[in-house]
Amino acid sequence: MKDKKTTYNFFNNIIDVWLNEYKTIFRDAGVVTLFIIAVVVYPIIYSLAYNNELAKDVPIAVVDENDSDLSRKLISMLDASDEVNVIIKTPDFNQAKEMFKKSEIYGVVVIPADFNKKIYKSETAVVTVYADASYMIIYKQIMTAANYTIGTLSAGIEIQRRISKKEQLKQAFDNRDPLPIETYALYNPKGGYASYVMPAVLLLILQQTLLLGIGLIGGTTKEREKDHFLLPIGLEIGGSLSIVIGKSIAYYTVYLFNALYVFVIVFRLFSFPMRGNYFEMFVFLTPFLFAVIYMGITISAFFKKREQALMILLFTSIPFIFLTGFSWPTQAMPQWQVWLSQIIPSTPAIKGFLALTQRGATFNDVFYNWLHIWILLFAYLGIASLLVKKLVKKVSV
Secondary structure (H helix, E strand, C coil), X not given: CHHHHHHHHHHHHHHXXXXXXXXXXXXXXXXXXXHHHHHHHHHHHHHHHCCCCCCCCEEEEEEECCCCXXXXXXXXXXXXXXXXXXXXXXXXXXXXXXXXXXCCCCEEEEECCCHHHHHHCCCCCCCEEEECCCCHHHHHHHHHHHHHHHHHHHHHHHHHHHHHCCCCHHHHHXXXXXXXXXXXXXXXXXXXXXXHHHHHHHHHHHHHHHHHXXXXXXXXXXXXXXXXXXXXXXXXXXXHHHHHHHHHHHHHHHHHHHHHXXXXXXXXXXXXXXXXXXXXXXXXXXXXXXXXXXXXXXXXXCCCCHHHHHHHHHHHHHXXXXXXXXXXXXXXXXXXXXXXXCCCCHHHXXXXXXXXXXXXXXXXXXXXXXXXXXXXXXXXXXXXXXXXHHHHHHHHC
16 A cells, blocks of 8 residues: 555656646746747747858859950859859959958959960860858859859860861760769758758757756756755655656657647748658657756756856857767767767757658667667666755755
8 A cells, every 4th residue: 555655646746746847937937938939939040041041142253364255155154153143353363352351252263364275275274263261151152163164164165176076976975074973962952051950950959948948947946945846745755756757747748849840830931851750750859858858957956046057058059069960970079079979869869860851761770869869868867866866855954
């Protein structure tokens, strides 16, 4: 009978904590801002910022020292590309250089004075391209436009030469390119920045707002100490575990709706790729949310005031982004950073989530990422329960 009563009290306490935690959440303006408003607003703001997917019409200058029909054709082809916009054509390199220094342009293409002459002599004519490599997306667009345009013009000239030597058109094409290459951009055919970055960023938004909100609640709990509702529950057998589980269910139910909003509504609103199964996606995300919750409760146990959560957890956002491995491959990181990244739920979650939703992987393909998340879930659950138990004993003395 005693065991049955203990079990009954355990589950009854979970329900009490669960329902009470809703009051804690929705009575705290700071937590509501993080749990609701930030999750609604941030995905829209970031998605709108990257909605164009590609940087187009990057302003450049062309220094045409040749001023021939052929150089003008090259400029026309370059300007017709989607990637760049030739805003000025000038024979003066110093003028283009000054515009570059003032950030009026981001690249300079220089056509040499002997451009036309060398081509007609079947010699190599060098076209020089200067691009702002401090801004990698802009640099990529300028170099893509320049390489494609110059390569196309060069191929056309070579084919005309071969035809003039009595080669058939098909033979001229084959001889010009004896080893053609076909490339396929898988999963992100447009090479869009939003399609690349936003799925991972949206998952991180869920993690960081959840950690911050739990941190605020944890700091508030510390400030209230002995008058807090949870104190008598924590003194019972299994009380600390029931507190942690009860809190986690409340947070999870709120963030389940947040996840539905982000990965269904926002994804469809901005046409982000979704090649996975929604059911499998949420099966995968459920332990991730609980792992983040238990990690948040663990961290919040060390906060004495609610402001400390903002001061400390805000600084984790950028490190977590870089440690996940989607912005920079983990293979190129120092080994200690790779080990550190393994204790952050977003690391295995982003890898598995991107595989499921962007690459159309099966659940079996991401099983080990899912298992990794479950290990973190139980590890943080155990640590959070021990810390809550220690806190309750300390306050009750």
